[in-house]
Amino acid sequence: MAIKLNAIKPAGRYLTVPATALALAVSTQAMADVTIYGRAHVSVDYLDDGADYSKANLSSNSSRLGFKGSHEINPDLTAFFQIEQQINFTTGSNDGDSASFSTRDTFVGLRGNFGAIQMGRFDSPFKTARGPANLFGDQVGDMRNLTRVGNARFDERYDNTLQYTSPEYNGFSMKLAYSVYEGQAATEEDDSSNAGSLSLNYAKGPLAAALAYETVGADNSRGKRNGLRLAGSYKVMDDLKLVGFYQSTDYKSGNSALRKQLSSDTYGLGGEYMLGKNTALKAMWMTRDADDSDYGADMWVVGVEHKLDKAVRVYANYAFMDNDKHSKLAPWAQARSAKPGVAATGTEAAGLSVGLRYDF
Incomplete structure (x- = not known):
């Protein structure tokens, strides 16, 4: 709503x-007509790092408030905008810049028969390409706990971005984005903090898939890196959907040891089975295979979600992370306000979560 x-x-x-x-x-x-929209997403979690930490938490999970609108200039050209802010329903504070009203996807653009061009700060095509396989987004067990590790992460909103989105043709579409620099203005020393991102997307019938590539310059605050991502889902039958995911990350900054720790292949399989019209049983397994084998991890997630109506849903998830010798990843660290540090090195970390999500 x-x-x-x-x-x-x-x-x-x-x-x-x-x-x-x-x-x-x-x-x-x-x-132009302006739509106010948002999401209130809060969960009660029990988090255990496998060592000393074992506590109950209340978490706000990527809750948001936004404004969006469009204005038809003529039958072939429309202007559009969006302004979106993260909201914390549990403490009122925000991990981002609390003084800004544009911490999430914020942009302005034009669309027509040629497609759409937009400018601002928003999810990169590489980030959105995980969509077909994203069964536990913004929840305990989110796949980004394995794909978004340290400075090698790619699931980003880049500053100062221009993006072209093609028209859809027979299920196919393309997104091409380029971030010219970080911060308020380019500097003479800031020659390559740019980032380029491309995705090819398909959605028709039982199949949805995305293939994406992203590259980030050496002067970016997190260093030079390249990434390749493939995500897909297939409806085997009306009640059953299978998903698959693959990501390869090549981190090029720092010393050799750091590059081996952050360069990795991450992949996984999962599925969603409808127990009834509004109730889904979901499960996924993922693994992060780092170039340095001591920094890998496996994650298992299982959950059940029930939609009370189109706007409100409740769910319960259990996620388990098995870290290799020097890895310290947790299944609760992404897209949530309750993220009490990393897991203890080499341990098995777990989280049990019961959540309520209201989209308005």
């Missing part, structure tokens, strides 16, 4: 909306 603010009415007529929405009404002239 989303709240729409229709074209602003002439002076003398007022709309009852939150103060943040009224800030958009800078004049009494007509403007």
Whole structure:
């Protein structure tokens, strides 16, 4: 469910909306329809690092508030925008820049028969390419606990990005994005903090798949790196969907030992079975095979999710991470406010989570 603010009415007529929405009404002239949307996603978790930490937590999981809208310039050209902010429902604080109202996907662009061009700060094509296999997004057991490790991570929103999205043709589409630099302005020393990202996507019938490549320059704050990603899902029958995922990361910065720790192949298989019209049983296994074999890990996740209606769902997940000798990954470290540090080195870390998600 989303709240729409229709074209602003002439002076003398007022709309009852939150103060943040009224800030958009800078004049009494007509403007594009604006939709207020968001997500409240909170869970109760029991987290165990396999050593000294074993505690219950309350977590806000990528909860958000956003505004989006569009304006038809002519039948062949439409302008669009989005402004999105992360919201913490448990403490009110935010891991990002709390002074900014654009911590999540924020952009402006034009679309038409040619496709769409947008500018701003938003998920890269490489990041969104995990979508077909993303069974536990923003939950305990999120695949990013294995794919987004240290400075070799790729699931990013890059600053100062331009993106082209092609029209869909027979199920196929393409996204091409380029980040020109980090921060507010380019500097003379900042010659290669750029990043390029490309994805080829397919969705038609029972099959959805994405193939993506991303490269980041040496002057980027996390160093030079390249990545390849393939994700897919296939509906074997109406009640059963199988998913697969593969990612190869080549980290090129730092010394040889660090490069071996962060360069890796990560892959996994999973499935979703509908127990009823609104209830799904989900499971996934993933492994991170680092170039240095002592830094690998395996993760198993199983969960059940029930949709109370289109807007509200509840779920319960159990995730288990088995770390190799020098690895210290946890199945709860990504997209959540309750992430009490890394797991103890070489241990088996686990998390049990019961959550409520309300999309509005």
